[in-house]
Amino acid sequence: MNIVLQLNDVNTYVDHYHILQGVSFQVPENEVTILLGRNGAGKSTTLRSIMRMAPAKSGEIILFGESTKARNTHEISNKGVSYIPENLGIFNSLTVEENMRIAAKHGGLNYERLNWIFGIFPEIKKFWYWPADRLSGGQKQMLAISRALIEPTKLLIMDEPSKGLAPFIVDLLLEVLQELKQLKTTMLIVEHDFRFATSIGDHVVVMDNGRVVYQAPVAEFSSNDDLQKTYLGLSLSSQNE
Amino acid sequence: MGRSLFSESLPKSRLVQLGLVLIIICLLLNPWLFGGTKVLGISAKICIFILLVASYDLLIGYTGIISFAHTIFFAVGAYGVAMSVQHFGSNWLSITVGCICSLILSAVVAFFLGLVSFRVKRIFFAMITLAIASAFAVFINQNIGITGGEDGMHVKVPSPLTPTFKLLDEKFFGVWINGKLISFYMVFSFTFVMILAMLRITKSPFGRILTAIRENEFRTNALGYTSNTYVIAILVMSACFATFAGVMLAITNRYISTETTITMQIMIDILLMVVIGGMGTIYGAVFGAAIVIVAQNYIPTILNFATSATVDTPFQVLFEHERWLFWLGIVFILSVYFFPQGIAGRFERRITGP
Amino acid sequence: MNKLKLRHSDLPTPIGIAWWTHQDTAAWLLIPCIMVVFLGCIPDMSSWLTLTVAGLATGMMLFIMTAGFNLVFGLMGVLNFGHSVFISLGAYCGFVVVNQNIPALMYDNIYLNLLLVASAAVFAMIIVSIVAVIFERLLIRRVYKNELMQILVTIGGLIVIEQVIYMIWGSESVIVPKPLALRGGWSSGDFVFEKYRILALVTGLLLFGSLLLIFKKTKIGLLIRAGVENREMVESFGYNVSMLFTAVFVAGAALAALGGVLWSFHEEEVSAQLGQSMMVAVFIIAICGGLGSIMGCFVTALLVGLLSNYVGYIAQDFVHYSTITLMIVILIWRPRGLIPLNK
Numbered sequence: 001m002n003i004v005l006q007l008n009d010v011n012t013y014v015d016h017y018h019i020l021q022g023v024s025f026q027v028p029e030n031e032v033t034i035l036l037g038r039n040g041a042g043k044s045t046t047l048r049s050i051m052r053m054a055p056a057k058s059g060e061i062i063l064f065g066e067s068t069k070a071r072n073t074h075e076i077s078n079k080g081v082s083y084i085p086e087n088l089g090i091f092n093s094l095t096v097e098e099n100m101r102i103a104a105k106h107g108g109l110n111y112e113r114l115n116w117i118f119g120i121f122p123e124i125k126k127f128w129y130w131p132a133d134r135l136s137g138g139q140k141q142m143l144a145i146s147r148a149l150i151e152p153t154k155l156l157i158m159d160e161p162s163k164g165l166a167p168f169i170v171d172l173l174l175e176v177l178q179e180l181k182q183l184k185t186t187m188l189i190v191e192h193d194f195r196f197a198t199s200i201g202d203h204v205v206v207m208d209n210g211r212v213v214y215q216a217p218v219a220e221f222s223s224n225d226d227l228q229k230t231y232l233g234l235s236l237s238s239q240n241e
Numbered sequence: 242m243g244r245s246l247f248s249e250s251l252p253k254s255r256l257v258q259l260g261l262v263l264i265i266i267c268l269l270l271n272p273w274l275f276g277g278t279k280v281l282g283i284s285a286k287i288c289i290f291i292l293l294v295a296s297y298d299l300l301i302g303y304t305g306i307i308s309f310a311h312t313i314f315f316a317v318g319a320y321g322v323a324m325s326v327q328h329f330g331s332n333w334l335s336i337t338v339g340c341i342c343s344l345i346l347s348a349v350v351a352f353f354l355g356l357v358s359f360r361v362k363r364i365f366f367a368m369i370t371l372a373i374a375s376a377f378a379v380f381i382n383q384n385i386g387i388t389g390g391e392d393g394m395h396v397k398v399p400s401p402l403t404p405t406f407k408l409l410d411e412k413f414f415g416v417w418i419n420g421k422l423i424s425f426y427m428v429f430s431f432t433f434v435m436i437l438a439m440l441r442i443t444k445s446p447f448g449r450i451l452t453a454i455r456e457n458e459f460r461t462n463a464l465g466y467t468s469n470t471y472v473i474a475i476l477v478m479s480a481c482f483a484t485f486a487g488v489m490l491a492i493t494n495r496y497i498s499t500e501t502t503i504t505m506q507i508m509i510d511i512l513l514m515v516v517i518g519g520m521g522t523i524y525g526a527v528f529g530a531a532i533v534i535v536a537q538n539y540i541p542t543i544l545n546f547a548t549s550a551t552v553d554t555p556f557q558v559l560f561e562h563e564r565w566l567f568w569l570g571i572v573f574i575l576s577v578y579f580f581p582q583g584i585a586g587r588f589e590r591r592i593t594g595p
Numbered sequence: 596m597n598k599l600k601l602r603h604s605d606l607p608t609p610i611g612i613a614w615w616t617h618q619d620t621a622a623w624l625l626i627p628c629i630m631v632v633f634l635g636c637i638p639d640m641s642s643w644l645t646l647t648v649a650g651l652a653t654g655m656m657l658f659i660m661t662a663g664f665n666l667v668f669g670l671m672g673v674l675n676f677g678h679s680v681f682i683s684l685g686a687y688c689g690f691v692v693v694n695q696n697i698p699a700l701m702y703d704n705i706y707l708n709l710l711l712v713a714s715a716a717v718f719a720m721i722i723v724s725i726v727a728v729i730f731e732r733l734l735i736r737r738v739y740k741n742e743l744m745q746i747l748v749t750i751g752g753l754i755v756i757e758q759v760i761y762m763i764w765g766s767e768s769v770i771v772p773k774p775l776a777l778r779g780g781w782s783s784g785d786f787v788f789e790k791y792r793i794l795a796l797v798t799g800l801l802l803f804g805s806l807l808l809i810f811k812k813t814k815i816g817l818l819i820r821a822g823v824e825n826r827e828m829v830e831s832f833g834y835n836v837s838m839l840f841t842a843v844f845v846a847g848a849a850l851a852a853l854g855g856v857l858w859s860f861h862e863e864e865v866s867a868q869l870g871q872s873m874m875v876a877v878f879i880i881a882i883c884g885g886l887g888s889i890m891g892c893f894v895t896a897l898l899v900g901l902l903s904n905y906v907g908y909i910a911q912d913f914v915h916y917s918t919i920t921l922m923i924v925i926l927i928w929r930p931r932g933l934i935p936l937n938k
Contacts (some may be wrong), residue, residue, distance in 0.1 A: 073830040074831075074834055089831070092824065093820060147832075234895055307742065364742055366676075368881075372879055516747060566754055570752075570755035573750070577751065
């Protein structure tokens with residue numbers, strides 16, 4: 001199985017805080033890898049290190065077979081990586097349309113793809129000319145995801161995509177991600193919602209205190225209540241109670 | 242006793258300590274070590290600028306606030322004394338009165354600037370102070386009747402400070418103790434005391450809160466310290482120290498003008514000295530002032546040499562006497578790159594770690 | 596073909612023009628306000644008219660000189676203290692072109708004269724652009740995050756380039772006479788309308804219009820607007836923002852050069868202090884307009900132009916103070932500038 005992304009002993013500092021203390025894991029191709037962990041474990045920083053927004057001080061990050069050491073964020077993006085940060089990164093001073101135009105870097109808006117997105121999130125079509133800051137939180141989330149989908153992508157990196165979404169929209173999102181999986185997209189998702197994670201995920205990587213403490217297929221993790229309690233402070237079965 | 246006097250603010254690096262002591266000795270004993278009025282004048286100027294730059298470091302090094310209004314306080318101090326002496330005669334009382342009035346005016350202006358700084362972003366504040374400083378400069382230049390305009394003002398100092406006054410009837414170890422010497426030592430001791438005062442301020446709880454404000458203003462406020470009050474307090478203090486420097490200038494130089502007090506050139510000099518010396522250290526000002534002023538005075542000599550060496554070549558124009566600013570600019574840029582922490586800062590880092 | 600199957604009936608009506616608000620109108624209204632105020636102060640109607648036109652023309656030139664600084668500051672967050680030296684350098688480059696073509700000054704043909712002015716401007720813009728690229732690569736690149744360093748380094752750059760100007764052209768000021776067909780004007784009673792002012796007004800308006808167009812309608816403008824808000828995010832979509840920034844910086848410098856050339860013909864004289872004398876005005880206009888805001892910059896520039904001309908007529912000495920008072924008043928009213936970008 002191809003490994004799309006590999007991290008080897010990555011150490012990252014933010015200001016002078018040592019956030020990532022030797023992170024190593026793999027993201028296999030065409031599968032969904034879920035990054036789990038408590039608050040402050042270093043999950044978001046890991047994503048930012050991959051995108052070179054918070055460059056790693058030491059260690060290696062290998063993307064599509066190449067080291068990203070000397071690359072800039074835009075170069076990484078152009079290799080086929082889409083990134084949705086936790087705060088969504090919506091351009092509030094622009095309209096929904098303009099937000100989408102920026103995301104459509106290669107060749108402008110593809111109308112077929114756009115119609116597909118409108119099918120999933122009809123509100124994007126409804127608010128097409130609105131300034132993005134007038135959207136509700138959930139709608140902004142939909143916009144953020146739409147931006148990531150407007151162009152075909154090889155690796156989709158998302159930071160808590162289901163945060164703040166109403167349950168039925170979360171289901172909608174799950175459907176979209178399933179479709180993407182069929183379209184051979186690799187995904188790396190940071191999540192807190194355990195149910196979401198286990199329904200879409202194939203592999204689980206658990207982080208704590210800036211290190212990876214556990215890696216396994218999802219099935220193994222969701223059947224192990226003790227592991228879940230240790231690393232997440234809760235378990236799937238207790239959530240279902 | 243020395244330890245407590247300097248209150249844990251001694252530089253930790255041996256090299257920096259040595260340099261500091263060296264400079265102090267050179268200044269203190271300059272009539273005997275080097276001799277001549279030129280060196281005396283340069284030493285006096287160094288002392289004045291040490292005070293001025295340290296006061297600026299108090300602001301920029303400890304609170305991170307960038308201001309171009311500092312020359313205003315310098316000029317206020319100088320012109321306050323000059324005008325007072327002109328109106329009330331040259332005696333110690335008029336100098337004191339002038340000094341006090343200048344301090345009050347500076348404090349008021351600093352207070353007002355403090356209020357402005359809360360309303361606008363930091364970077365706006367920097368440009369606003371530039372505009373206000375230029376307004377002051379225009380005011381001084383326009384009101385020739387009061388301030389002498391571009392021609393400046395002469396300051397008649399009390400007789401013990403004049404060059405013709407002699408304290409002893411014979412030379413002291415080969416040097417005449419005349420008025421110039423006396424006024425130099427007055428400046429030197431005054432500067433020394435003021436620097437100690439500033440060091441005391443920075444190491445006090447007050448100073449620590451300032452550093453906390455610079456590091457994380459929000460958090461400091463959350464801990465119960467109204468950052469605004471502290472910022473205004475330090476602005477006023479820094480302005481007062483700068484005013485003192487201006488007073489010293491008027492007394493020792495016995496001539497002031499906009500050229501020597503409030504122009505952009507002076508502000509750039511201050512910035513250069515604070516950068517080379519090291520921000521946030523107070524005693525960095527000693528290094529910065531000494532190096533820059535010595536360089537300024539001896540660069541023309543070097544330039545003259547270079548001019549004669551390149552006569553009749555197209556490069557001659559690079560070394561013309563008036564073009565020393567060009568080289569200063571290059572030095573400025575290089576020192577910002579290679580000495581971002583300044584001399585004091587750089588060596589300090591090596592001792593205390595990353 | 597692949598037409599977007601959005602029918603306008605599908606969409607709710609856009610809420611007005613998304614980027615114009617009531618606050619903007621209030622800011623624009625300041626211009627007629629100030630005109631009316633001084634209409635009261637200046638008894639003579641035709642003098643007022645002359646001053647108003649002069650003020651608007653000055654304002655246009657100030658806008659051209661400041662637009663670059665404002666853009667760079669707004670987009671890159673870079674405070675370029677050396678901006679005013681681009682103005683001087685541009686003016687001197689224009690002078691070089693005029694100096695080589697002295698006979699052309701005497702042609703009484705409006706088109707040839709305009710050609711002369713245009714070539715002076717183009718030459719100045721090219722030279723200054725080259726200098727700006729070096730300036731940005733050498734100096735600005737390394738100090739992106741650090742405000743104090745930016746100020747220091749760009750001041751250093753300012754000093755060095757200004758000294759180079761002295762080296763090349765000396766410290767005496769040089770004369771840049773207006774070409775024949777652009778001299779003089781029409782008068783009616785006390786009202787004098789100088790021909791050259793039309794050039795300033797037209798260029799300023801054209802520039803304003805094109806900048807707004809580029810900003811609102813082109814991809815580059817889109818990227819710049821997005822970059823002002825969130826540079827990192829724009830990069831994450833695959834755009835080389837560093838190059839974009841360099842391009843904006845160079846454009847800003849070129850505009851400064853254009854402003855310098857226009858100003859040099861207006862004053863018919865250039866000295867190396869031109870830049871420094873404009874520095875304070877540029878800062879005031881940029882701050883009071885609002886970071887990165889073209890409209891704000893335009894409005895403020897016109898206000899400053901008008902104010903200086905009116906006050907200059909009534910009480911010459913107070914011109915400088917009046918500009919500063921304007922700045923204080925505007926900042927008390929709107930601390931982030933008249934028309935800030937993020938509302």
